[in-house]
Amino acid sequence: MAKPQRRFVCQLCGSVASKWQGQCVDCGEWNTLVEETGGVVTPFAAKHDLRTGGRAFALAGLDSDVALPDRLVTGIAELDRALGGGLVAGSATLIGGDPGIGKSTLLLQAAAKLAGAGARVAYISGEEAADQVRLRARRMGLGGAPVQLATATSVRDILTTLDTGAPPALLVIDSIQTMHSDLIEGAPGTVSQVRASAQELIRYAKDRGTALILVGHVTKDGTIAGPRVLEHMVDTVLSFEGERSHQYRILRAVKNRFGGTDEIGVFAMAEQGLTEVANPSALFLTDRDEGIAGATVFPAIEGTRPVLVEIQALVVRLASGATPRRAVVGWDSGRLAMILAVLEARCGLSFSTCEVYLNVSGGYRITDPGADLAVAAALVSALAERPVPANAVAFGEVALSGEVRGVAHAALRLKEAAKLGFGRALVPASSREPASGMRPSGFATLGALVDHMLGR
Template sequence: MAKPKRRFVCSSCGSVTNRWQGQCVDCGEWNTLTEEAPATVFSAKHDLSSGGRAISFEPLDMPGKALVRRSTGIDEFDRALGGGLVPGSAILMGGDPGIGKSTLLLQASAKVAQAGGLAVYISGEEATGQIRLRAERLGVAAAPIKLAASTSVRDILTTLGDMDAPALLVIDSIQCMHSDQIEGAPGTVSQVRGCAFELIRYAKENGTALVLVGHVTKDGSIAGPRVLEHMVDVVMAFEGERSHQYRILRNLKNRFGPVDEIGVFAMEGHGLAEVGNPSLLFLSGRENTIAGSAVFPAMEGTRPVLVEIQALIVRLQSGATPRRAVVGWDNGRLAMLLAVLEARCGLNFSSAEVYLNVAGGYRLADPAADLAVAAALVSALAEKPLPREAVWFGEVSLAGEIRPVAHAGLRLRESAKLGFAHAFGPEDKALSGKNGAVKEAGGRHTSVQLLPNLVDRILGGE
C-alpha cells in the first residue's frame, strides 16, 4: 500500500490539489482550499466490474405511493417550501447570524408537534436551557418537542434508531456536527459532507423531513463544500436587513415544487409573524407623490409583490466625478440603463450624481424592473412626479425597445387589487384581448414599445 498523500479541496467548486495555495486555479476564489483527510491509495488497479450486488430496475410509469405533504403550521413557510414538508426530504436553510433561522424552525417544530407529529430539535450551538428561554419568549414552551443538545452524529443516529421516526428533524447546525469516523474538526469539508450524508440517508430511509441549518460566509453563500447544496432536495436562504423589520425566506432549489418562491415574515417581540400581503409592507409611506418614485410589480416565484423604486438626481456644479449609488438593484444594470437613456433618448446624466434605492431594503433581480427604474430616473431628472395610481414593468434592450416579460397578467391583477388602475408595460396580446388580464382586473394598460416614447410622455406630463 502506497503512502497516503496530502490533498486540499476547494470548498467553492470541489477542485482537488496536492498543495495549498491562496487562490483556487479552477474557480478563482481566494482562501477556499482546506486540507482533507488523506485517502488510502492502493497500488493495485481497482476492478469494480464484479463482486457487487445486482440492482433492480423499475418502469417509469410504475404506480407508487403518493407523497403527502405535511404542513408546518406556518403558511408563509409552507408557501416557500412549495406546499409543505415532503416526507424523506432534506432541506438546507442558510442565513446571516441573528436573522431568525433558529426562531423560525423552533416555531415550525412547535406547530408540527402540536398537530400530532413527532418533532425533534437537536442543537449543536446552544444548550437546552437557552432554547427553553427562547421557547418561553415565543409562547411555545408547552409544545411537546423532543429537545437535545449534541454534536455527535453517531450519538444522534443511535438515539433516533431506538425511537419512532420523527416527522420533522431539525439539526442546528450542520457545521457543528462531528463524526468520529472522519478526521478533522467540525466544519471542515470532509466532516460537513460526511455528517450530512449520514443524516440525509437516515431521513430518506425513515421518511423524515430533515432540516439542516447552515452557516454562511461573509459574501452570503452557505459555508462548507458546494456539494452539500447538491445533496439536499431544497435549499433556502433567510434574508433581511437587521435595520428593517421584515425577513424573506427565499427558495433557491426545490425538487418538489417551484423555485424562487418566497415567504415574508416580520420580526416582532414574540417571534416571527407572517406577512400575508407583503406589497402593503413595501409600499407603506406613499401618501404624497414625489418625483423619482415608481411602483414596480415584481414576481417572486408565482407570487407578485409590489415595491417602490426611488431615484434621486443631483446636479454637480464643479468638475468632480459623478457618483452612482445603488441599493437593492444591480449596479451594472443601472449603468447600462443610463447609457441607453443617454444614447437613445438624448438625456444627460454625465454631469449628475445618480442615487437609486428599492424601498424597504428589498432586493430586486427581476429584469422586468428596467422600465420602472427608467421611469423613476426620468421623473427625478425632470422633477415631475409620475401618475400616482400607475405601475411600470418591462425589460429594456440596448436598442431602447421594451421587451415582453413573464407573468404580466399576474402583475396586473395584483396591482389592481391594491388600487393601481393604470399600468405601463410592453405590448402583449394576452393583456389587451377580449378576455385579457387588463379587462379582468378592471384596469387600463398602456403599451410601450420604445423607451423614447415613454420618456416623451413623462416629460410632457402625461
C-alpha cells in the same frame, strides 16, 4: 509485470482501435487515430472487474405509477409556501442565512406547531445550551410545546439516541457546522466533517422517513459555508434573506426537488418571534395619496407570487468638474449603468453631471429584468422633477437599442396591481393585454416613454 493498455481513438468519430492505422474504419477519415494510454492492467484488476460480481437491479420505465409524497404541513403558511406545500417525509432541507436573521426562531416555531399537532419532533442544538433554547421558547410563548430538545454535537450519539425509540417526524439540526463524526479526522466545521456528518444524517432520514432540516452558516458574501456538495446532497435549499436592521425577512427556495424554485415566504420580526405577512405588496409600498418625483411602483414576480415594490430614485446635479457618484441598494449596479447609458444615447437625457441614487424600499432585492422600465421611469421623474402618477405601475425590459420588450406574467402583474387599487400601467407595447380595472399605456421604445413623461 503490469503492462499499460494501448488504444487508438479517432478524434472525429470516437472509434477505438487496438492498433494504429492510417484510415479510420468507421468514419473513413485519414490520419485521425491518436494513441491514448489506458489504465494499467494487473492480475488483481483483471480479477476484480466491477462489471461482474454485483447485484443486478430492476429498471423501470418513466410511465410507472408513482404515488405523490406525503407532506408534513408545518402550520406556518409562508414556510409551507416556500417548501412547495410542506415538508416531505424522508427529505433533507438546508436553510441558510446571516447570523441573527431568525433561522433558529423560525424552526423553533415550526417545531412547536408540529409537536402541538401530535407529531414527534426532535430539536438538536449544537450552538446553544438547552436552557437558552427553553428561554427563547418561553419568550415566544412556546414553552409548553412537547418538543424533544437536546444539546449534542456527536453524530454517533445523536443517531444512537434516536434509534432507541420511534423515529421522529421532524428532526432539526442546528447547525450542521457544529456536528462531528468520529469516522474521520478533523475539527467540526471543516469540509470533510460537514460532508460526512450531513451524509450520515441524510441517510438516517431516508431510511426512517424523517423530515430533516439542517441549519447552515453563511460566509461574508452570503453563500452557505462548507463544501458546495452539501447543497447537492439535500433535497431543498432555503435562503433566509433580509437586513437585521429591517423588520421584514424573506424566505426564498433556491432549490426544491419536490416543488418550484424561487418561491418566497415573507415574515416580519415581532416581539414574540416571526409573524407571517399575508400581503407582502402592502409592506413595500409607502402611502401614495399623491405623486412623488422619483418614485415608481414595480410589480415583481417571485415564483408564482406577484409582489409590488416601490423603486425610488434621486438625481442631484453637481458643479462642473466633480465626479458623479452612483449608489444602488436592492438592484444590480451594472444594470443601472446600462439604463443610464440608454437614456443618454437613445433619449437625449444627460446624467453625466449628476449623482444618481437608486433604492428599493423595504430592504427588498430585485432580480427580475422586468424592472428596467420602472427604474427608467423613476430616473426620468427624478431628473425632470415630474412625479409618476400615484396610481400607476411600470414594468418592461429595456434593450440597448432603446426598445422596450415584453416580460413574462404580464397579466398576473396587472391583476395584482388592480387588486391593490392601481388604475394605470406603463408597459411594453406588446403587453397591452386587457385587465379588469386597469388602463395600460404601451411603449415600443424608451424614447416614447420619455416623451410621454416630459409632455413632448
